[in-house]
Structure formats: structure tokens, C-alpha cells
Amino acid sequence: MNNILLRVRDLRVDFGAHAVIRGVSFDLCSGETLSLVGESGSGKSTLARAILRLLQPAQGSVEFLGVDLLTCPPAVLRAQRRGLQIVFQDPLASLDPRMTVGESIGEPLKIFEPGLNAGARQLRVRDMLERVGLSPGMTGRYPHEFSGGQCQRIGIARAMILSPKLLICDEIVSSLDVSIQGQIVNLLLDLRDAGMAVLFISHNLAVVRHLSHRVLVMYLGKLVEIAPCDALFESPVHPYTQALLAAVPHMPHATAAAAPAAPGELAAPGELAAPDLMASGCAFRDRCPYALPVCETSEPPLLEIAPGHWAACHRSQETLNPLSFPA
């Protein structure tokens, strides 16, 4: 797990005058599943697109297998993207409605392995369809003939056909029903077990918990916490991570007495802050139950709280101790 596949350093993305990613750094090792969580507007999808250079970051570097994708010439970038594939949120919208699924899945092969003849390509496509749990006989069908879950499998098959080193999944289970969601998550778990590295972007914390090796939490374009999965869910340090976890609707367990969830204090009142909060200090301070005067003036640095567990909070040393959430 120690060889670094993707090394992101001080990445910044601006949309006009608006900073969307404000200096994010992290590593992703080969074979690792790293999840990226945060509210809409926190910059998760923008980060994914910046890594693939689908948009041009303002600053920073993205090294994939030692090559900086942000500065390398287009031909090199193109070759590198072979090892770096993405699956998008809306399964139907990301497939061409006028191409059969066989053509869609086979298209990357046409581009990257032009020497392959049609028969060999067809064989690879059928093989890949089978791997994602669809019948190989479906290659001649069109996207509209499939359900949402099946389209998502097709999207994964298309991304997987080049045997990438890293698969970026941008909210791929969000639009699916619970019963289907599990099937897609299990497919990712199979890929993970086969050694594939995955960057899994999601706001579904329960799914993230079952899938990830490590979890990265973003707030307003900043990395606020990154930790091994168990540590993040069992002892979250950043108040924002705590708020996210507390906000997940509580499911009464079959074994426990079904008591209605108490209408307690809201974990994070308010909403994602206005841009003016980003000028100085901690961007979460207006929603934070622990904010101090210092949070307004100085930006909290990312500190290592425990091995591999980093958080950007002025009170990170305290909140780790059982200073539990105000009830």
C-alpha cells in the first residue's frame, strides 16, 4: 500500500474571482480506496475534475505515477489518462443515447488500442460486461433499455476496460435506490479486492464507511480532516466531521427498542458559509459550536493528531479528548 499512485500538492482552482479549491494536498496509494466527503459546494467534484485536468487548476501539482498532469504536454496527458478513469454521477446522461452499450464500452479501446481488430475488441467488451454483472449478450442494446443501476454498471465497465490504475467515482450511487446501491458498492469492493485504487466521492457516509481505507473531509474547498476510515468514524476530530456524522438520520435497530430520535440540538446550524468567511480564519467558524476568537483571525493548520489522522482545527487537541458534542 505504500507506493504512491497519486500525489496532489497545494491544488487551487478558481472560478473567476472565486476560489473553489483552496490548497488541497493528499496522497493516494495504489490499491487504496480513499473517500472524499463534504456538502455540495465543498469542491469534491471540482477536485476530481482538476485531478483529471478536465479543468485547469490555478496552482499546484497533480502527480500521477510520477508525471505532473498539470504541466505535461497534451500527448503525455492523454497517455496518462489511460490509467486514470472516471465514472460520473448521472448514469444515463453520461452514456451516448445513440451508441449501443457495446460501442460505448469499446470506444476507449478504439482510441487507446487502435491495433485491436473488431473481433478482439468485442471479446474484451463482452468479458467486461460479465465482470460488472451484466449479460455479455447485451452489447447490442441502447442505454434507454437499461435501468439506472445497470447504466451505472455500464459506466463502470467503460471506465474499467483499459484496466486503469485509479478509478474516480463521482457520486455514482447517489441516484440509485437502496437495493441497487448495495450491488454497485459490492462491485467496487470486488474491484478494490482486485487491487484497484479508487477515489470515491460521496455524501453518503454510511456507504463510505463500508467501502474506504481512508476518508478525506472537505469544507469550502479546504481539506479539514483526513484519517483512516475507522478512526474517522469512531473519533472524528474536526467539528465539521462530527456535525456531518451527527446529521445522518438515525436508524432504529431491530434489536434496540425503537425510541423516536430525540429532537436534539442541531449538529451544524446554518449553511455552507458565504465566500467572505474564507478571507481569513477558519471557514467553518460561523457554524461551529466550539469557535474561539482565534478561529476568526488565523487559519487552522492541518496537524497530525494521531498516526495518519490529520485535522485542521485550532482545538483539535481538545476535541479528540471526549469533549463530546453538546447534547
Place this chain on the structure above:
Amino acid sequence: MADMVPTLSVDRLRISFSHRTGSIEAVDGVSFSIAPCECVGLVGESGSGKTQIFMAAMGLLGSNAQVSGSVRFEGNELLGVDGPTLNRVRGSQFTMIFQDPMTSLTPHLTVGTQLAEVMVTHLGMPWKDARSFAGRMLERVHVPEPKRRLNQYPHELSGGMRQRVMIAMSLLCEPSLVIADEPTTALDVTIQAQIIELLRAVRGEFGMALVLISHDLAVMAGLADRILVMYAGSVVENAIAGELFKHPRHPYTAELLKCMPSLTGPRLDRLPTLAGQPPRPGEMLEACPFAPRCPRAADRCRVERPQLEGPSTSQVACHFPLTA
């Protein structure tokens, strides 16, 4: 409760849509009722027909829809009633909050105008009074700076704020029934928690009946008194919320609960899944629609469709229900 007129009673409701190649059955003989002040959760996968029931009740179905059966609001039939008669209750006494707060507000009118219009139309209130009343209602649903919001357009508000505006709009005429259709699906988890909390609070304050439509059982856990589970156009289980979570009786409910990944307990190697897909509408009319995916299915399930049976707070449509 037996002699009380239910706020809403749905009886043998069938909805089908005609189509180039025939007709598609979306809702297949659904019956249930909602008591005053009751909060009922309606859960089911996409395509199970949960929204269509209330679209029919509100007279909002397209012209290709055929509806039969009966939907009574406080004793008065809503189906087949002309627009003006329906408008006496629709949008005032019986209101709906939609899933997407962006597309359910008009983009070219200010929030204040859209809210005030409801009272001008339904209560004949003068515009000026209606606007100030709208401002007070925004305050009651905890919209910060309500006066300023009245002059803003929907695109100037965040998703959570827009949903608060929708909730304020649904409450303006003191309704006796509010339908919230996936009110938090488009929102972030922290905002979802705020909106659920708000729905809980307004329900206590306004004392209306509330129907919460969702595909997420966890969202209902803290809010609903009773839960109806829909599958392929039919209600398959109807139970008190606590009972449903503790002792689901229909195998579909049980599987659905199993499938929900949890934030507690051991991390799983693989998530439980429900194999297969719901039947296409109109398929398997003679059999239990869940039979092909059901771990308990027997021969009888494939030839005889089970009916929803039992007392009004504990019903299940299954030949072999689970026992506690």
C-alpha cells in the same frame, strides 16, 4: 378514532397511463386513510407509484392517465371533480411540498410575490397584507432576514432556504394535510437534518396531518407515526413506525431494512443486496409482484396475488409474512 372523518381516505385507487403500445398500470388498487394530525410515511423505490397517488389526489396527472377508485379529503371526493371546485382545497387546505425546490418555485417572481399570491387567491387577502403575512410565515420556518427574502428571487437562495420557502408556502392557509414528496432528497445531510427538524416542529405547531414520501426509511424514523411500504404499485405493508423497524412483516420491508448501510455496528465485507428488479408495470398481475426476488416465495405466491389484510395499523400483503 373510528367515528372521526379521516383527513384523507384513498379507496381502491388505480392509476394507469396510456401509451403508444398499450397502457401501463402505475398504481394498482391502493387503499389507506390518514387521520387528522397523523404523520404517515410512504416508502418505496422509484417507480413504485408513491408520488402518483398524490398527483391523482391533486388532479395533477397528465391527460393520458386513467384513474379509478376514490380519494376523499375530509369526506369530499376529489377524483373527477372540476378545477374550480378542486381549487377550493388544493393549495390551501391540502398542499404539497415537492422534491426539487428549484423547479417548484417560479424563477421570475420574487419569493414574496409567490407566497402572497397564495393568500390573495385562496383567501382574497389584499396584496399588502398578504405580503406582510408571508414575511411572518418565513420567520416561523426560521428563514433568516425574512423581510429581505421577500424581495429575492429563488435563484438567490440556497437549496435548504428554498425548501424552507416551499414549506412556508404550504402552511400559509393553515392546511389540514401537507404532502412532503422527498423533501430532503436533493439536500445535503446537515441541511436534511434541519428540514426534518423543521417539519417536526411545524407539525406540532400547526397540527396538520403530514405525509412524508421518501425512498429513505431512515429519514422517516424520527418523524412518522405510521409507515406504508409500497412495491410495484401496491401497498405491501402498513404498520406503526416503531413496529415496522423492529418487526417488519413483509419480506420486502425486511430486505429493504437489511440493505440500508449503517453508521454503527461492524464494517461489512459486502453490503447485503436485493437481487433482481421490480417487475415492469402490468407484469405479474396474477402473482405476488415481489415473488421473483423474495427469499420466502413458494408456489402459491406465483399464482395468487396476496391482498393487504389485517387491522388498520398492522396490515401486510403476503401469504407467508414474517412473525416477531
